[in-house]
Amino acid sequence: MVNFNEFLDKMSVVAEDNNRIDPEYYTKYEVKRGLRNSNGSGVLVGLTEIGEVHGYTIDENEKVPVEGKLYYRGIDVSQIVEGLQKDGRYGFEEVCYLLLFGRLPNKTELQDFVELLGNLRSLPDGFTEDMILKAPSPDIMNKLARSVLASYSYDDNPDDISIKNVLRQSIELIARFPTMVAYGYQAKSHYHDHNSLYIHPPRADLYTAENFLYMIRPDNKYTRLEAELLDLSLILHAEHGGGNNSTFAVHVVTSTGTDTYSAIAAAIGSLKGPKHGGANLRVMGMMEDIKKHVHDWNDDEEIKEYLKKIIKKEAYDRSGLIYGMGHAVYTLSDPRAVLLKKKAAELAAVKNMEDELNLYFKVEELAPKVFAEMKQSSKDISANVDFYSGFVYKMLNLPEPLYTPIFAIARIAGWCAHRIEELVSGQRIIRPAYKSVSGHKPYIPLEQRI
Ligand SMILES: CC(=O)SCCNC(=O)CCNC(=O)[C@H](O)C(C)(C)COP(=O)(O)OP(=O)(O)OC[C@H]1O[C@@H](n2cnc3c(N)ncnc32)[C@H](O)[C@@H]1OP(=O)(O)O
Numbered sequence: 105m106v107n108f109n110e111f112l113d114k115m116s117v118v119a120e121d122n123n124r125i126d127p128e129y130y131t132k133y134e135v136k137r138g139l140r141n142s143n144g145s146g147v148l149v150g151l152t153e154i155g156e157v158h159g160y161t162i163d164e165n166e167k168v169p170v171e172g173k174l175y176y177r178g179i180d181v182s183q184i185v186e187g188l189q190k191d192g193r194y195g196f197e198e199v200c201y202l203l204l205f206g207r208l209p210n211k212t213e214l215q216d217f218v219e220l221l222g223n224l225r226s227l228p229d230g231f232t233e234d235m236i237l238k239a240p241s242p243d244i245m246n247k248l249a250r251s252v253l254a255s256y257s258y259d260d261n262p263d264d265i266s267i268k269n270v271l272r273q274s275i276e277l278i279a280r281f282p283t284m285v286a287y288g289y290q291a292k293s294h295y296h297d298h299n300s301l302y303i304h305p306p307r308a309d310l311y312t313a314e315n316f317l318y319m320i321r322p323d324n325k326y327t328r329l330e331a332e333l334l335d336l337s338l339i340l341h342a343e344h345g346g347g348n349n350s351t352f353a354v355h356v357v358t359s360t361g362t363d364t365y366s367a368i369a370a371a372i373g374s375l376k377g378p379k380h381g382g383a384n385l386r387v388m389g390m391m392e393d394i395k396k397h398v399h400d401w402n403d404d405e406e407i408k409e410y411l412k413k414i415i416k417k418e419a420y421d422r423s424g425l426i427y428g429m430g431h432a433v434y435t436l437s438d439p440r441a442v443l444l445k446k447k448a449a450e451l452a453a454v455k456n457m458e459d460e461l462n463l464y465f466k467v468e469e470l471a472p473k474v475f476a477e478m479k480q481s482s483k484d485i486s487a488n489v490d491f492y493s494g495f496v497y498k499m500l501n502l503p504e505p506l507y508t509p510i511f512a513i514a515r516i517a518g519w520c521a522h523r524i525e526e527l528v529s530g531q532r533i534i535r536p537a538y539k540s541v542s543g544h545k546p547y548i549p550l551e552q553r554i
């Protein structure tokens with residue numbers, strides 16, 4: 105009998121060899137690798153009115169770095185946050201409304217929308233037992249994607265891509281994501297980690313952030329400060345233009361005319377990746393690794409040496425990446441990281457975690473210097489949204505397996521808005537070109553092969 109492992113040992117080398125394309129071809133055929141232009145800007149593949157990510161200007165085809173700005177439907181996110189904080193209100197629901205419908209709700213519209221979301225949080229009958237508890241996963245993003253795909257079978261009208269039906273599915277998904285994540289987490293915690301099982305029914309009278317904390321805590325307790333911070337994080341993660349990998353996946357999959365669940369499941373798979381939303385989890389692992397190996401957290405040289413090792417693929421996960429640093433669009437700063445850093449500083453003072461926070465500050469300051477030295481690169485890197493989010497969640501006592509799923513609970517709003525925009529305005533299957541560089545070979549009959 106064929107030994108599968110031996111087969112894989114041998115054939116993985118063959119697969120690797122036969123899938124390696126000469127790097128020079130990419131230059132020769134002017135391939136826009138990663139859909140980037142030669143100056144590092146993104147290739148223009150679409151138009152959107154939902155989100156605007158501003159990280160540089162172009163002067164004579166050169167990128168000129170600027171402080172980052174983020175707009176939802178044309179409104180500066182910092183202003184949205186400021187406005188909400190001034191009123192002392194939770195704001196994630198308002199942001200969902202803004203993203204989906206393109207304008208801010210008035211008081212009655214907001215009240216109705218908040219009530220609607222609250223009433224739609226419960227999963228369909230039998231869903232929790234059959235789709236979540238019977239098939240727990242060690243990974244909540246994987247569980248979430250499966251829950252989204254399973255939703256197809258519980259929908260009486262899954263394939264109808266009229267805007268009314270897609271909007272119905274979108275609002276249901278925005279309302280149900282926190283429940284799917286909370287139950288997926290409880291199932292993992294029980295079946296994989298042998299803890300007690302807590303299935304708290306969602307509460308319709310709570311805001312999204314409050315309800316999520318209510319559902320994941322065994323005693324249902326949370327403070328106003330905790331809920332406000334989670335709400336802020338949800339607002340900041342809700343949308344990021346059409347080009348970010350998960351949202352682009354929504355555009356690509358939607359452009360085929362397929363159902364909502366297929367498009368959203370693809371986005372979840374994308375967001376899970378460590379170069380995208382999964383980075384918030386890797387940042388935590390990386391910081392633990394730095395804490396373990398750097399003896400003096402105030403010694404810049406020692407920290408720099410360790411960061412160099414990370415870039416040289418000699419430390420942490422050997423990917424060569426300093427997680428939470430760098431962005432495809434932002435250069436000097438990511439406005440969300442700036443806001444989260446401020447919150448992290450306020451919380452760290454209360455929680456007595458200032459030493460650890462100082463280490464984050466050091467890594468944030470030193471990583472760009474090490475990057476510039478090691479890569480001989482003029483590319484500006486700075487802390488992105490994932491750099492401080494995990495640290496904030498840690499101070500809120502949120503379990504690590506929930507960090508990337510919380511990103512998804514927020515970004516589903518942007519994904520749905522972009523799906524609707526693609527259906528209304530895209531209207532063309534997305535199909536870029538891949539040039540074949542294999543050349544042509546004759547088919548060799550089986551008996552003549554060596
Ligand atoms: C929500 C979000 O998705 S925010 C991003 C979260 N991701 C991370 O934090 C992971 C770390 N960062 C990264 O991997 C990158 O900065 C990305 C993927 C976010 C953006 O990448 P881009 O700006 O498109 O840069 P690109 O992928 O072209 O990289 C250019 C070079 O810089 C390197 N580089 C970019 N960021 C980093 C980093 N944080 N650490 C080390 N090297 C980096 C790349 O490895 C590449 O090196 P190479 O030319 O030797 O191959």
Ligand SMILES: O=C([O-])CC(=O)C(=O)O
Nearest residue numbers: 344347348349432433489
């Ligand atoms: O825009 C990107 O490339 C990544 C992203 O989604 C974000 O930063 O929120």
